[in-house]
Amino acid sequence: MVRVKTLLDTVGQTPLIRLQNLVEDQDSELLLKMERTNPGGSIKDRPALYIIEEAERRGWLKPGGTIIESSSGNFGITLAMIGAAKGYRVIVLVDPKTTPVNLAMMKAFGADVRVVTEKDDSGSYHKTRIALANRLHREIPGSFRPDQCFNPLNSEAHYRQTAQELMEQCQGKLDAVILTVSTGGQLGGFSRYFKEHAPHIRVIAVDAVGSTIFGGKAHSYLLPGMGLSWTPPNIDDLSRIDEIYKVPDEDAFLMCRLLARYEGVLGGGSTGAGLVVAWKLVQEWGSGKRIACLAPDNGERYLPTIYNDVWMKERGLNVEIEPMGLRRRVRELVPHSRYPVETANYQPELVEILDCPTRFHEVRR
Ligand SMILES: Cc1ncc(COP(=O)(O)O)c(C=O)c1O
Structure with missing residues (x-):
């Protein structure tokens, strides 16, 4: 008898797709790992x-x-x-x-x-x-x-599953992986896996302008699912990260809109933010490169916001841009840091202050 999966058996094994229209140089590949196909609609x-x-x-x-x-x-x-x-x-x-x-x-x-x-x-x-x-x-x-x-099992899930899955899908042929950050689960797990198994693959972190995960000036931002006001302990070794970028709300949201219009992919705000950096690097690094970007969730969740002209305009954001215009803008983006260890904003005292359940400090194997 064929065994039919339960809902939770379908978590993981998400597709990896190659963008076809936004990348000018056909010798370079921009890949998106589509976490929206998980049953709950996201990487979480x-x-x-x-x-x-x-x-x-x-x-x-x-x-x-x-x-x-x-x-x-x-x-x-x-x-x-x-x-x-x-x-x-x-x-x-x-x-x-x-x-x-x-x-x-x-x-x-x-x-x-x-x-x-x-x-x-x-x-x-x-x-x-x-x-x-x-x-x-x-x-x-x-x-x-x-x-x-604060629970290191968060990054361990990505270390044991998601990072390995991407590596197998690419058969190890990859120049960089791009990860957006909030709790640091993805970045902590992927950076550990890739630096242990394929240290030549660059690990690039993308945060929101206004977030202080990697220091800098704090202010409010709109990017959903990204940012925090301290370095989360799931990112336990900043030396495993090669570069950090901070992306403004508008660039990320316009990228989402172009991705929908020119590739038929409806992504969330963090997908747009990661892709802004991927798009910059694919132009900067020249021909023959392969860059993978995690696409954490589904744009349908953001139809009333990122894809809604009224919502965007009320917040002073542009709603239209041609691919050439955004391509020029992302080229100007400079890294927040090329020495991530210098950006540490760990706040270990928060465990006491917030009264976190302590046994998590004993779970790392
Ligand atoms: C849509 C989205 N993108 C990116 C992230 C960041 O992932 P992580 O918490 O693993 O750093 C999150 C986390 O909530 C998210 O919901």
């Missing part, structure tokens, strides 16, 4: 499922248990989906910036969604959301905190 299915299954295996999460997480987007959606499939209660702490689409998705999966309205000292909601999630975890018996920002 991978670390979420990995962490939940490790927690079950280690006895941290038992039948009837409650999963509590701070997330304004994809990780919360994924946990809500996994909770529905496995029968756990899920509480997600979101903030006023969480989009109606994301809220609706979490609720559709049956999650208990709570909005945290108090800002932290950096003007964002990350720290207040995390502190409240940790408090609820202490109060609710049988609860488990995946803790994507």
Whole structure:
């Protein structure tokens, strides 16, 4: 009898596609790894499922248990989906910036969604959301905190699965991999895997202008799913990263629009941000190069925002650009750093201040 997969068996093994129209030099290849084909619609299915299954295996999460997480987007959606499939209660702490689409998705999966309205000292909601999630975890018996920002199992999922999968799909023939950053799960896992297995492949990090993961000046930004106000411990060795770029909101969103119009790929904001840097490098490095970019999620989630002219104009953003215009602009982009170790903004005291569950410091194998 043919064994039919369950929903969660379909996480991973995402396609790698080559762009056909935006790359002028046909000897160079720009590849996108399409994480939208995961059942929860984003790359976050991978670390979420990995962490939940490790927690079950280690006895941290038992039948009837409650999963509590701070997330304004994809990780919360994924946990809500996994909770529905496995029968756990899920509480997600979101903030006023969480989009109606994301809220609706979490609720559709049956999650208990709570909005945290108090800002932290950096003007964002990350720290207040995390502190409240940790408090609820202490109060609710049988609860488990995946803790994507501080739990090293997040990057381990990408080290053991996603990075290896990309390497196999490329058969090792790759010049650079481009990763956008928030919790550092992707960047931490990929940089470790590639520097151990193929150190010639350049690992390029892409953050939002206004985020201070790699230092710099903090201010608000619109890029969804990217940025943080400290270097997350999932990026445990900055020397494994070759270069860091910071991309402005408008460039990333215009890239999304060109990608949809000229390639038929509807990507999220971080896909656009990563591709801005990939597009720059493919022009700068000359013929015959192969650059892979992770495309973390699905543009349908952003139809009311990035793909909506009214939303863009209200925020003072341009809505139209020709490929030549954006190509010229991305060429001007300069790296935020070529010496990532000098950009460290680790804040180990946050573990105490936010009262993070301590056992995660013992999980690295
Ligand atoms: C759409 C999107 N892109 C990029 C990222 C960054 O990935 P990571 O948290 O692994 O650094 C996230 C994380 O939330 C995301 O949701």
